Amino acid sequence: MLLYKFIQKRAWYLVSIIYTIVVLCYSSTPVFWDMYAQVKTAHYFLDTHFNDLFPNENGFIDNGYFPIYTLYLAVLFKFLGFKLWVAHASVIPFLIGLLYQLQLFCKRFLSPEKTLFVLLLTLIHPAIEAQSIYFSGEICFVFLSVYMLNAIQDVRASRIALSSTLLCLLNFRALPFVVLVWVYFTFIKKQKSAWYLCH
Secondary structure, three states: OHHHHHHHHOHHHHHHHHHHHHHHHOOOOOOOHHHHHHHHHHHHHHHOOOOOOOOOOOOOOOOOOOOHHHHHHHHHHHHHOOOHHHHHHOOHHHHHHHHHHHHHHHHHHOOHHHHHHHHHHHHHOHHHHHHHHOOOHHHHHHHHHHHHHHHHHHOOHHHHHHHHHHHHHHOHHHHHHHHHHHHHHHHHOOOOOHHHHOO
16 A cells, blocks of 8 residues: 555656656667658757758658657767767657646546556557657657646747747648647637736
């Protein structure tokens, strides 16, 4: 019983530690072609000293949106070295942030026991595990999405603006979600501007 309460109170820490260990254990795993493209582009940024942020020729893939995650990789490579483990470890901050934001979100609607259950489920969720080992930007995408949901619940416009901007820079798939938030505040909440909600 004491052990259960200990785990329940520190679920986010324990799950974060487990996921960090898993990611580091797979830090020598080769990458697939699409993540190789991000690593290749990050290396290009290093070679050009970040002077050309939109490489769209010579075999580089143009996804149609700002390469913010690739720039993040490039900065890590610059300071930690162009190594495979650095690319794998790049996902750890967003993974920990996702677990923290998920815990905050669950606590709003669920009991502590069910919140613990949800966090433990992430340990066996194949998509989260695969994307974590894969150091995919999808983990960052989900982290920002849950962060935005918490900001909406707290009615913090500055955080909503920050998360929505980063989401759209990261991937245009976030645009429908951001538009729905704008419609909610403009037509349902009847707010001419959400910025006055800042505390």
